[in-house]
Amino acid sequence: xxxxxxxxxxxxxxxxxxxxxxxxxxxxxxxxxxxxxxxxxxxxxxxxxxxxxxxxxxxxxxxxxxxxxxxxxxxxxxxxxxxxxxxxxxxxxxxxxxxxxxxxxxxxxxxxxxxxxxxxxxxxxxxxxxxxxxxxxxxxxxxxxxxxxxxxxxxxxxxxxxxxxxxxxxxxxxxxx
Numbered sequence: 001x002x003x004x005x006x007x008x009x010x011x012x013x014x015x016x017x018x019x020x021x022x023x024x025x026x027x028x029x030x031x032x033x034x035x036x037x038x039x040x041x042x043x044x045x046x047x048x049x050x051x052x053x054x055x056x057x058x059x060x061x062x063x064x065x066x067x068x069x070x071x072x073x074x075x076x077x078x079x080x081x082x083x084x085x086x087x088x089x090x091x092x093x094x095x096x097x098x099x100x101x102x103x104x105x106x107x108x109x110x111x112x113x114x115x116x117x118x119x120x121x122x123x124x125x126x127x128x129x130x131x132x133x134x135x136x137x138x139x140x141x142x143x144x145x146x147x148x149x150x151x152x153x154x155x156x157x158x159x160x161x162x163x164x165x166x167x168x169x170x171x172x173x174x175x176x177x
Contacts (some may be wrong), residue, residue: 004039005028013025
């Protein structure tokens with residue numbers, strides 16, 4: 001299953017029902033909530049969301065909104081390495097650079113934002129919300145962004161029909177008897 005990092009602007013559209021973007025943002029939220037796709041929010045964005053929710057709806061409402069957000073979305077961590085990586089991108093908008101670095105570190109396949117131009121030469125492909133919805137709806141309506149998984153590698157060799165799968169992986173059991 002694909003992993004997407006959802007930018008703060010898309011989450012605000014969904015929670016605050018900001019027209020004309022609310023419907024698309026709500027559909028992305030629903031796709032994450034129903035596990036059609038794995039959604040992450042950038043760690044630093046959670047405090048921004050709380051602040052903005054509390055200004056528009058009050059602190060109690062902000063707590064409930066963030067608590068719900070954290071039951072639906074995972075968090076793409078922002079740590080020293082992420083911040084240093086963001087600096088190497090050299091972007092004017094440091095917050096967007098941190099989002100891109102967090103998405104990269106979290107193994108995201110896409111960043112979903114209403115401002116793809118704010119992510120020049122991003123290490124993770126950046127798309128707008130409508131594009132993500134189109135991807136979710138393709139492939140016979142399965143709602144999956146992922147391609148079928150390839151046959152796994154075990155001890156450096158591909159397993160497949162007629163081959164017995166080795167239970168011990170060399171990298172996991174190296175040095176153990």
